[in-house]
Amino acid sequence: MSLSASAHSFLLPPCRPKLGSISSPHSLLRPIHTPPPALQPFLFPRHRRRRRRRGGREGGGHPSAGPTAAVGGIEGPQSVAEAASVLAAIILVHEGGHFLAATLQGIRVSKFAVGFGPVLASFVAGGVEYSLRAFPLGGFVGFPDDDPDSDVPPDDADLLKNRPVLDRILVVSAGVAANVVFAYLIVFAQVLTVGLPVQEPVPGLLVPEVRPGSAAARDGLRPGDVILGINGAPAPSVSDLVDVIKTSAGRNVAMTVAREGTKSVELSVVPDENTDGTGRIGVQLSPNYRLSKVRAKNLAQATVFASREFLGLSATVLDGLKQTFLNFSQSASKVSGPVAIIAVGAEVARSSSDGLFQFAAVINLNLAVINLLPLPALDGGSLALILVEAARGGRKIPREVEQRIMSSGILVVVMLGLFLIVRDTLNLDFIKEML
Structure with missing residues (x-):
């Protein structure tokens, strides 16, 4: 059995952040739940380098109408490297959660991979093959259960398939748990270092354009x-x-x-x-705000700030998924793949350090939530099969049926991921100028 954080891990549904309220300057300021401007294009539908007008074509409009920036370019090698490093770290954390949950329980693990497809680089340590693969659509932790060349007896008590339901549930859900914890720690680190952005309303209406x-x-x-x-x-x-x-x-x-x-x-x-x-x-018309930064004065205050911001970002991601499913015919074409995500991450890295923190936190939460969906090739699909087995009184689903379900899901994920890579690459500004 392989646990995969598949291409869906990096398919970002359109979502609309909501403004958080702000208390008196003399009390604890409440950090806003809207990511910084550089991050907002990543949380909204893709556009082709055009500004989205608020409230119609002309005459102004409402502040909830959307962002005015777009994803269309790569902003330089350093910022691209920073964004790619964030994605790589998130994959490592997710798969590391699966890996640790298995090894700490004494469950045999045979592979730890970042990416899918052909192996680009690998090494073996402690009986586990660690590899970097060609397609950056996620990663997986492999177990001897599925390896026909494995010399581990099929009735070995330390094989994942032979462990009790609870042990397997812990392994399957550990990747999601790791990403949720990592997202909170990222926000906590932001509070302690660069601070959280706070919007303080001031008189008047701003005319951005x-x-x-x-x-x-x-x-x-x-x-x-x-x-x-x-x-x-x-x-x-x-x-x-x-x-x-x-x-x-x-x-x-x-x-x-x-x-x-x-x-x-x-x-x-x-x-x-x-x-x-x-x-x-x-x-264009928008409410007039003064942006400032708030930093925690102690660990207790940092915990309060980080918890508020974490809950706000979580609500944003969940609302985005809900809107995607409720308006799937309209939003499906606006889902972003790895290339678009790196492009936005590069813009965020270039423009603001606090944006890079929230970029990483949102990606972690997005990965966690989507992987819980009960779809083949996602952690939620594996979890659903285990729960079906538990509902059957411990009678296992036929191995052939389970393999067909998971294999078909992985095929769909890889094909969709490759399509998004090609589409988003062709939408990059410098690529369009060459064509």
Whole structure:
């Protein structure tokens, strides 16, 4: 029997992080549950180097509409190496969990592999073959149970298949447990070192982007402006401002704007008229936040901060999976493979150290959750077969049936993984420029 963290381990479903609340500056600040901007493209559907406008084509929109960055490029050899190292470490932790759970119980192990397919490099120690393989879609821990050339007697009590159900459950679930623990330790390390990002709301609405030639551009609104007031009243929420613009086509909308280098600017913006009669000015709008870092002062505080952030990231990953299954026809084409993940990881590594921490934590949690799904070739599939055996009163599933189920699952996983590698490689910017 082989336990595999297969290609699904690195297929990232689209998901939407949620903002965490922030308490008073004089009390314990609550770290935000939204990853830093450099990490957000990794948590959202793929795009082809285009900005995703908030709330429609023009006229502003809601902050939950999505990110404005995309995955499309490799950001340099050092950042690529850092991202690839994160993935390699996560695979090692996952498979190391299986390996330790088996060896600590005295269960025989024959192979420990990172990757699938042809062996690129290997060595043998303690009767175990350690190998690096060609396809970076996960890894596996192999047992003599499946090796026809093994000289271990089939009735050996230390073979995995001959161990009680509980022993096998511990081995199968240990990889997931290792990734969950590793994700928490990563967040804990972030709290103690670089700190967690905190968003503190400040007055006004931010204008991240202004479309050239739009009403906003003609009337003097610029990217980076902060709208402090509208028609003599304090700035409303994003949705309220959008409603005002929609109902003011062809009429002046007075705006008080804070601009870098000046105290404030008074503008009069006349929204253009859409075909349906509503107004538009051609901007992005978002709540205005001040980003800061919070670091724990002691281990007790670090535990509180890390636990909050860990739970927030876990909820993000689970929500992403739920949305993927609920909208599978729309989200299936937006799942990212290893190449896209490394591309985003490289961007994260280049832009922010705190983003790299959360990149690693999210990948760990994603790997853990997806591997629990009861699908062939995943840990959840192996666990499901063991639980079926337990429900049958300990009567084992025929070995041939089990092998067919797992082999078909591995074939599908490898084919899907290769497809994603090719697709994501062709979507890289420098590859598209060559074609």
